[in-house]
Amino acid sequence: MASRSSAPVSLATFNGKRHEPPEPGPGEVLVRVAATTFNPSEAGLRRGLLRSIVPVVLPYTMGLDVAGTLAQGDRVIGRLDGGAAADFAVAPANVLVPVPDGVPLEDAAALPIAGLTAWQAVFEHAAVAEGQRVLVNGAGAIGRYAIQLARHAGAHVVAATSARGAAAAHGAGADRVIIGWEEIEPVDAYIHLVPADPVHTGRIRPGGVLVSATTPADRLPVGPFRGVHFIVRNDTADLAALLALVADGTVRIDIAGRRPLTDLDAVHAEADAGKLTGKTLLLP
Numbered sequence: 001m002a003s004r005s006s007a008p009v010s011l012a013t014f015n016g017k018r019h020e021p022p023e024p025g026p027g028e029v030l031v032r033v034a035a036t037t038f039n040p041s042e043a044g045l046r047r048g049l050l051r052s053i054v055p056v057v058l059p060y061t062m063g064l065d066v067a068g069t070l071a072q073g074d075r076v077i078g079r080l081d082g083g084a085a086a087d088f089a090v091a092p093a094n095v096l097v098p099v100p101d102g103v104p105l106e107d108a109a110a111l112p113i114a115g116l117t118a119w120q121a122v123f124e125h126a127a128v129a130e131g132q133r134v135l136v137n138g139a140g141a142i143g144r145y146a147i148q149l150a151r152h153a154g155a156h157v158v159a160a161t162s163a164r165g166a167a168a169a170h171g172a173g174a175d176r177v178i179i180g181w182e183e184i185e186p187v188d189a190y191i192h193l194v195p196a197d198p199v200h201t202g203r204i205r206p207g208g209v210l211v212s213a214t215t216p217a218d219r220l221p222v223g224p225f226r227g228v229h230f231i232v233r234n235d236t237a238d239l240a241a242l243l244a245l246v247a248d249g250t251v252r253i254d255i256a257g258r259r260p261l262t263d264l265d266a267v268h269a270e271a272d273a274g275k276l277t278g279k280t281l282l283l284p
């Protein structure tokens with residue numbers, strides 16, 4: 001990882017306060033956190049529902065997405081198993097990816113989970129190709145990347161959203177935005193990114209694919225198409241490729257809100273009440 005010219009950070013006096021930063025173990029590094037985010041799955045994590053996906057040992061510090069700087073000034077992002085909702089986080093060195101010059105570090109925290117989920121939905125599970133027709137259901141944090149990435153792959157993208165998500169879907173470059181499931185031509189791929197089971201799957205052409213980030217495989221509708229449920233994989237090559245598209249202006253990072261980290265409990269409460277959509281950054 002290239003080292004940058006900025007001076008080493010004085011960890012003990014960061015933010016004008018005295019801190020005892022956590023101690024990295026073998027293979028780990030200390031990250032001064034610039035931002036973490038809220039992910040809807042963290043509401044489930046808080047309730048103890050994600051034990052099989054994210055290992056939790058109490059006491060546990062929230063924060064799965066991290067953007068920050070290493071001691072020598074390198075700017076990095078990554079997906080952690082927690083701990084990023086803090087001034088400092090300890091991270092396995094091998095999950096961190098350098099952030100290219102020109103990409104705002106704070107904003108880049110919005111990429112690991114939502115961006116990787118969109119990337120793997122579009123390129124891996126739906127294998128979207130040029131000239132295809134793709135339906136993206138949901139213009140939240142993941143949907144906004146999925147629309148951009150499917151367009152980048154050369155697909156015609158229809159976004160199915162609520163009235164609340166329509167502006168974001170247009171902003172992400174959807175060729176068409178439908179609210180209330182008006183009629184559309186059959187699609188090759190239906191990318192399902194909302195926390196309710198897929199509807200109107202008859203719009204998938206025979207031999208097409210339904211890719212869901214939310215509905216388990218045994219609950220997916222059956223039809224003359226392939227049905228896939230997936231859990232995002234922490235993949236630094238995918239994340240670096242996504243960052244390169246952000247750096248060259250192909251993909252825009254969409255930030256729905258910026259909040260101080262001290263608002264973390266309020267942000268969870270707003271999410272529980274259905275008031276949050278899109279990516280909220282949390283800033284220490």
Ligand SMILES: NC(=O)c1ccc[n+]([C@@H]2O[C@H](COP(=O)([O-])OP(=O)(O)OC[C@H]3O[C@@H](n4cnc5c(N)ncnc54)[C@H](OP(=O)(O)O)[C@@H]3O)[C@@H](O)[C@H]2O)c1
Nearest residue numbers: 040138139140141142162165194195196213231232277278
């Ligand atoms: N499989 C995985 O590995 C994986 C990884 C990350 C996230 N996820 C899941 O993927 C989903 C989307 O994540 P995100 O970060 O994009 O969330 P988000 O920004 O909160 O977006 C949620 C989307 O779902 C829509 N929505 C919310 N409640 C709904 C309901 N009851 N019925 C229909 N649509 C509803 C929202 O529409 P409006 O805003 O228009 O209302 C929005 O488009 C979440 O459920 C999350 O837990 C899965």
